[in-house]
Amino acid sequence: MKEIIIIGRGGQGGKSAATILAEAALEGGNFIQSFSEYGAERQGAPVYSYCRIDDKEIRIHQGVTHPDIVAVIDPTLLPQLTMTEDMPDDGILVLNTTLSPKDVRDKMNIRKCKVFTVNATQISIDCFGKAIPNTPMLGAIERAAKLVTLDGLKKKITDKFLRKIGEEAVKKNITAIERAYNEVKEG
Amino acid sequence: MNTQELKKAQALSGAEAVAHAMRQIDPDVVPAYPITPQTDIMHAFAKFVSDGKVTGELICVESEHSAMSACVGASGAGARVMTATSANGLALMWEIVYIAASLRLPIVMSVVNRALSGPINIHCDHSDSMGCRDSGWMQMYAENNQEAYEQTIFSMKFAERAKIPIMTCMDGFITSHAVEPVILFDDAKVKAFIGDYRGDWPLLDVDKPVTMGPLDLFDYYFEHKRKQSEGIYLAKNIFNEVAEEFDRTFGTKIDVVEKYFFDDADTVIVAMSSTCGTAKVTIDKMRKEGKKVGLLKIRLFRPFPSWELRQILKGKKIVAVLDRSESFGAFGGPLFTEIRSAMYEEKGPKIVNYIFGLGGREIDAGMIERVFTEIDAYKTNEIKEYVKYLGVRG
Structure with a gap:
């Protein structure tokens, strides 16, 4: 089983990102579960969203404490990365930041895990004209962790949003995912 | 659920899964008032109403007390009735919850379990529905989204056959807001399973006028309560009957x-x-x-x-x-x-x-x-x- 935590702020789409990831994984033939930890429901508060992907039925109903993958979609929430000690040595961190993987390691004193960084905020500003970094982060997570496939992810975004937001807006989302997929740096 | 069955599943939250059960049941009347974490059920169901996927009426009332009152009125009139609530919403319904059970009105209420105030808390515990355990309603509890969905359909038939209202409970947020694979039954099969509903003494049947809820003092109240008690006790047999039919129709076992x-x-x-x-x-x-x-x-x-x-x-x-x-x-x-x-x-x-x-x-x-x-x-x-x-x- 792969366990994923997505850390964002209320309103940034962390929950949606976890759901889309789960939906794409289900279409890929996996058992899934996704949920969020709700505090007081307000914009801007840190929100932890979880996703589990497995080849067996998922019965457990508790928060994720030993994740395989952690994604931080808001650069100001990097200090929340306190669970790396509970992650496997080959755990994966996917971070929205302007810093390089090496700088993040030094700054956060992270000695294990693979670290991936991407400037998802800039990509979302380029693509949508505003900072909604959850969509590009999905591209970065896919590149780093290979939980579904890039095509599966793009198909899910298209199926889910085409009727709601139209073809042009879907294309922007696809571009954001592709850019993050290609621009993410490992170190 | 095995890997083969998984192919038929869709990713749904527990609340969405229950809303789909409501869409398939298509009750005549759904009086509802929003409260976290139940609200997601009515969000999803209201969308089905707007999209013309159901024919029944969603009544947006001004409080939970009114919601349960409207449930009693509609069910008494002979309609098939559903609603949903949580925690303090259920507490505000209290007075009418007992009346619904005493009038033997088979209302199905989805209770998304949440802690009662105070202090105020939106998260899961069972204090809301457990507080109602002596109200005369039947109660079932679901482990996951699939069970919450199946239990809603099961409850409709169970309640109507037993002539007793039922709370179908799932854990707030843990189940209601988590997305899991859910296999929905075929719409037509659900319709056929629950069948048509007609109350025994519908108030709208003007050729057979009845009075509901009259004054009942020391002369007969106790006998009526005794019968109510016998009724819910015997409902266990009805549970088994409905479970057998459910298994025959959907190939899914529901047991006590x-x-x-x-x-x-x-x-x-x-x-x-x-x-x-x-x-x-x-x-x-x-x-x-x-x-x-x-x-x-x-x-x-x-x-x-x-x-x-x-x-x-x-x-x-x-x-x-x-x-x-x-x-x-x-x-x-x-x-x-x-x-x-x-x-x-x-x-x-x-x-x-x-x-x-x-x-x-x-x-x-x-x-x-x-x-x-x-x-x-x-x-x-x-x-x-x-x-x-x-x-x-x-």
Whole structure:
């Protein structure tokens, strides 16, 4: 089983990102579960969203404490990365930041895990004209962790949003995912 | 669910899954008032209404008291009626909840379990529906999204045949807001299973006028209550009938209890709702270590399957009953007192109680493993404390 935590702020789409990831994984033939930890429901508060992907039925109903993958979609929430000690040595961190993987390691004193960084905020500003970094982060997570496939992810975004937001807006989302997929740096 | 079945599944939250059950049932009237975490059910159902996917009427009322009042009015008129609520919303319905049961109106209410105020808390425990356990409503509890969906459809037929309203409960947020694979039944099959509904004494049948809820003093009130009591007691047989039909139609078994590694287990946990999933994972791990642990999951809490549980639990050495609600001033939580009472005439097992998860406090596999380990010692050691608290400080 792969366990994923997505850390964002209320309103940034962390929950949606976890759901889309789960939906794409289900279409890929996996058992899934996704949920969020709700505090007081307000914009801007840190929100932890979880996703589990497995080849067996998922019965457990508790928060994720030993994740395989952690994604931080808001650069100001990097200090929340306190669970790396509970992650496997080959755990994966996917971070929205302007810093390089090496700088993040030094700054956060992270000695294990693979670290991936991407400037998802800039990509979302380029693509949508505003900072909604959850969509590009999905591209970065896919590149780093290979939980579904890039095509599966793009198909899910298209199926889910085409009727709601139209073809042009879907294309922007696809571009954001592709850019993050290609621009993410490992170190 | 196996890998083959998974291909038919879609990713739905527990709330969305229940809304789909409501769409398929297409009740005549749904009076509702929003409250977290129930609101997601009515969001999804309201969308079905706007999209013309259902023909019934959604009435947006001004409070839960009005919601249940409208349920009683509509059901009394002969309509098929559903609603949903949580916590303080259910508390505000209180007065009318009893009236619905006393009038034998088969309303199906989805209760998304949430802690009652105060202090205010939006997260899961069972204090809301457990507070209603003497109201005359039937109650079922779902472990996961698939069960919440199936239980809603089952409840409609069960309630109408028993002529008793039912609360179909799932854990707030843990189930209502988690996305899991859910297999929906075929729309036409659901329609055929629940069939048409016509109340026995519909107020709208003007050729056969009736009075509902008249004054009933010391001359007959007691007889009516006695009959009401007999009615819910006999509903257990109806549960089994409907479960058989459900299995025949959908190929899915719904039972009053579910046993998990139970028969050869000498150390047993009894629990309800989402915690049972985590308990199963814990048991899988402990079984691999050779420990004879098992779970008894209770699906039907009202009418309480006392006799069945007595047969099932006798012969076990030690049982821990997990209660997700407190019964202030009582000797243990509601599930514990019911089970101890059911087992009184039996020599064994020893039974202890753990109150857990109030206000959404996390219960994880590690905590459940500690319960198993702790009660295992009671096989030989004296029990000093029968009612304990799990996962609380101080």
